[in-house]
Amino acid sequence: MQAVIKTENLHKTYDDDGVPVHAVRGVDLEIHGGEFTALVGPSGSGKTTLLNMMAGLDTPSKGQAFLEDKSIGRMSGRELSDFRRDKIGFIFQAYNLIPVLTTAENVEYVMLLQGVSAEERRKRVEEMLEDVGLEDYIDTLPSKLSGGQQQRVAIARAMAAKPSLVMADEPTANLDSETSGELLDMMRELNRSTGMTFLFSTHDEIVMERATRVVILRDGRIAEDERKA
Amino acid sequence: MYLRFLKVAWRNLLRNKRRTLIAGIAIGIGLASLIFTDAVIIGMSDGLVRSATSSWMGDLQIHNQNFSRSMSAELTIERPDSVLSSLASDPRVKNYTRRVVAQGMLSSAADMSMVALYGIDPSRERSVSMLDEAMVEGSYVGGESHLVIGVDLADQLDVELGDRVVVTISMAGTGDLYQEMLRVGGLYRFGSAEFDKTTAFVSLEKAQSMLGLSGVHEIAVDYRGAEHWRSAPEEEIAHLAESGNVVESWVELLPQLQVMFEMSDLSTLIVGVVLFGIVIFGIINTLFMSIYERMFEFGVLKAIGTRATDVAKLMLMEAAWLGLLSIVLGSVLGLGLNLLFAEIGIDYTGIETAGVTFREPIYTISTANQFIKYPIIVFFVTLIVGVYPAVHAARLKPADAMRKSL
Structure with missing residues (x-):
């Protein structure tokens, strides 16, 4: 199966007041289409840094990341923006919806940047909000929603633009276990029904239980890479 | 998309209503001061000319x-x-x-x-x-x-x-x-x-x-209409003098007033520069406060695919809304001051200036120019000043902006 995203000998070294900190040390990783992968590791293991570089949010000190065989490091700032807009859907730990936009406007935002027609946007917003069970909250501002509801909107926003890959940073960290389980089941179902690829950074058992692949990072290196049947 | 950005920019401005209102009032006071200063100077000039010409000299x-x-x-x-x-x-x-x-x-x-x-x-x-x-x-x-x-x-x-x-x-x-x-x-x-x-x-x-x-x-x-002359109206009045005579307006008869008016224009310019200086720092402070408060949000916006130029446009639109809000507040305040002092006047009677004694209070005079030229200047100054924070926001690296990002 073709790799959606791939890293080759990826390194990241930070300078901490003159002391080099090796956050990622030579990671080779391929994420294939349709996978539901959990990138697991303790704090400081380098999973966030690795995801940042894979998403083009941070630049590697050495090595390369490829999305659909295209080198992320060779892209200009504008190309990187367009690449993230079209290819990656993001789900953040603290939801990070745009607070001045309503539920529907948040979901619609990336499609607006993509230049999707108004009619198509409206259709996809309705579909996505129905999928995440928020069809009754179309005109609600994020501040009026619970944490679980906001994360549902974030999932809808990430998926509405039909990206190749959805990256989620600790998406359940601020949620109770029941809500986390519901959201994970929902994402797994979307993964099954649409074939969309998911990559999580997490140390939540609930995520690991549902992942089809678990990659364990330790001290910036891949310690284990387990595919479930 | 621009309409949506305008909407987002307006809502962003209203997120911290108190700060926006304070910034708007501060810029508005600057504009109102400029409008009022101009109205006082025009009123003073006209009053001075009237005092000079109507007391004895004639126009x-x-x-x-x-x-x-x-x-x-x-x-x-x-x-x-x-x-x-x-x-x-x-x-x-x-x-x-x-x-x-x-x-x-x-x-x-x-x-x-x-x-x-x-x-x-x-x-x-x-x-x-x-x-x-x-x-x-x-x-x-x-x-x-x-x-x-x-x-x-x-x-x-x-x-x-x-x-x-x-x-x-x-x-x-x-x-x-x-x-x-x-x-x-x-x-x-x-x-x-x-x-x-x-x-x-x-x-x-x-x-x-x-x-x-x-x-x-x-x-x-x-x-x-002689009080509005600011240069010698030679052609306008030449027909009143027969050959062998000369007709002179107050502009030529009181050259010191002309010098005073030029100094008044300079005073308005200095007041304008000082006020705009204050206004500029007010705008920069407001927009930067807004950026620092929303640093993570800018990181998110860029992470999900908003181009740097679009982030800059968003900030500029916020500056534009702030400018519009300010000029509405400033124009209303300026008009109020002008109307008030056009009614009650500023008592300068008996005070001698440039050899002319004020015989009446100074009544402010409003002109369309005050409510077109100065607000337009304030709006564009706000926009130009907004470029600096806009560029700053546009250049933010998503990972840095989010600190704890993906």
Whole structure:
């Protein structure tokens, strides 16, 4: 199966007041289409840094990341923006919806940047909000929603633009276990029904239980890479 | 997409209503101050011109073309009937009055003083100058040996109403000295020390008989719209002077006012620069506060695919909304101040500026320009100043902006 995203000998070294900190040390990783992968590791293991570089949010000190065989490091700032807009859907730990936009406007935002027609946007917003069970909250501002509801909107926003890959940073960290389980089941179902690829950074058992692949990072290196049947 | 960005920018501005309102009021006060300063300066200029022209000088004066140079008594206005006919037929001429001017000396038992002795037509003079209103004691000009002098001159000569003084002048044509004893019949005070000490008045007929002439040296004219002149209206008024005469507006007769107006324009410019300096820092502070508060959000916006140029546009749109809000607040405040002081005025009466004494309060004058030019400047200054924080926001790296990002 073709790799959606791939890293080759990826390194990241930070300078901490003159002391080099090796956050990622030579990671080779391929994420294939349709996978539901959990990138697991303790704090400081380098999973966030690795995801940042894979998403083009941070630049590697050495090595390369490829999305659909295209080198992320060779892209200009504008190309990187367009690449993230079209290819990656993001789900953040603290939801990070745009607070001045309503539920529907948040979901619609990336499609607006993509230049999707108004009619198509409206259709996809309705579909996505129905999928995440928020069809009754179309005109609600994020501040009026619970944490679980906001994360549902974030999932809808990430998926509405039909990206190749959805990256989620600790998406359940601020949620109770029941809500986390519901959201994970929902994402797994979307993964099954649409074939969309998911990559999580997490140390939540609930995520690991549902992942089809678990990659364990330790001290910036891949310690284990387990595919479930 | 621009409409959506405009909507987002407006909502972002309203996220911290108190800060936006304070920033808007601060910028608005700057604009209102500029509008008000301009209205005061226009009102002051017009008031100063009115005080100068309506108190004595008139808006225009017609003389024999050689009179101003030599002040010779025989240099009366050429073809006076034709000049008077031109004045009577010009619809912009409100009133005019004829005068005789002689350089002479007033002597009392105590002292003597050089004076300009004016012969005036008492009834027509009322319609052009304010001598009648400046009378503080005794009676207005009239009668055979009735002399009106300033209070300051009376003090210097140590004379009172009813006292006699000797007037010495040089007669027209022959240059012979003529002396006559006149009685002080009235005292005036215009408030200009120089004028009040050196100017005396008798009736036109009396001055003509003392000088031995039948013509006049000066015609003072009250002309519509003259207070708005800021440069000599030579072509506009040239038709009022017959050949051999010269017509001069207050612009030429009071060159010091022109200098003062130029200084006033400079003052407005300085006030503007200082106010805009304050405004600029206010805008930068507001927008940067907004950026730092939303640092993570900018990181998210960029992470999900918003281009740097779009982030910059969003910030510029916020600056534009702030500018619009500010100019609405500033224009309303400026208009309120202008209307208030157009009604109650600022009391400058009796204060002498550039040789002219204010005879009325300064009333602010609103112009369309104040509510078009200055708000447009404020709006564009806000936009230009907004470029700096906009570029800063655009250059934020998503990973840095989010600190704890993906």
